[in-house]
Amino acid sequence: MNPDDLKKILDALSQADVREFSLTTGSFALDLKRGPQAVGMAAPASAPAPAPHAAPSFQPAAASSPAPAPAEAPSAPTPAASTSAAAETPAPAAAPAKPASAGTPVKAPIVGTFYAASSPDAPAYVKVGDTVSAGQVLCIIEAMKLMNEIEAETGGVVREILVKNAEPVEYGQTLFIIE
Known part of the structure; x- marks a missing residue:
C-alpha cells in the first residue's frame, strides 16, 4: 500500500461516520479507530514506514529494516562506551x-x-x-x-x-x- 492509497482511505473515513476500520492485504495490516475528536491510527510498524519509502510501498520487511538502522547508529558510539566499561570490568x-x-x-x-x-x-x-x-x-x-x-x-x-x-x-x- 502506498502513501496515496492510505491518504485516500483516511479522507474517506473522516467524511463517513465510521468509528473503526481494519484492512489486511497480504502482510500489511491497518487498524483505524476514531475517537470523539479525530481518526487515530493503531497499526503495526509497517503502516507508518511506507510513507518515508516511496519505492517499496508495501513491504513489511522494508518497514522492519529501518527500525534496526537507528538502533545501529547508537550502537556505533556504544562500543566506545563499552570499551571504557570493559576497562572497568577487569577490576571487579x-x-x-x-x-x-x-x-x-x-x-x-x-x-x-x-x-x-x-x-x-x-x-x-x-x-x-x-x-x-x-x-x-x-x-x-x-x-x-x-x-x-x-x-x-x-x-x-x-x-x-x-x-x-x-x-x-x-x-x-x-x-x-x-x-
Missing part, C-alpha cells in the same frame, strides 16, 4: 580472584541494592576487623522494596567489604570476605 573480576584465596566469600543471594546498615543514620552491621558468628546479619539487600537480611554462613573475622553502601549488587557477587 580481579577483586574476586583475591578474596577466594584470602578467606570465605559471602555472596549476594539476590540482585538488589546493598545497604550496610538498617537505616541511613544507624551504624553499619559490620566493619572490617569485626568478629562475626554464623547467622549474624552482615547487611541488607533491597530487592523490589523488600529488605532481605544477609547473614554470615560461617564465623570469623571480616577481612574485606567489597561493596559500598547503596550500591547495586548482582546475584553471586562477592560482598564480604570472612577469614
Whole structure:
C-alpha cells in the first residue's frame, strides 16, 4: 500500500461516520479507530514506514529494516562506551580472584541494592576487623522494596567489604570476605 492509497482511505473515513476500520492485504495490516475528536491510527510498524519509502510501498520487511538502522547508529558510539566499561570490568573480576584465596566469600543471594546498615543514620552491621558468628546479619539487600537480611554462613573475622553502601549488587557477587 502506498502513501496515496492510505491518504485516500483516511479522507474517506473522516467524511463517513465510521468509528473503526481494519484492512489486511497480504502482510500489511491497518487498524483505524476514531475517537470523539479525530481518526487515530493503531497499526503495526509497517503502516507508518511506507510513507518515508516511496519505492517499496508495501513491504513489511522494508518497514522492519529501518527500525534496526537507528538502533545501529547508537550502537556505533556504544562500543566506545563499552570499551571504557570493559576497562572497568577487569577490576571487579580481579577483586574476586583475591578474596577466594584470602578467606570465605559471602555472596549476594539476590540482585538488589546493598545497604550496610538498617537505616541511613544507624551504624553499619559490620566493619572490617569485626568478629562475626554464623547467622549474624552482615547487611541488607533491597530487592523490589523488600529488605532481605544477609547473614554470615560461617564465623570469623571480616577481612574485606567489597561493596559500598547503596550500591547495586548482582546475584553471586562477592560482598564480604570472612577469614
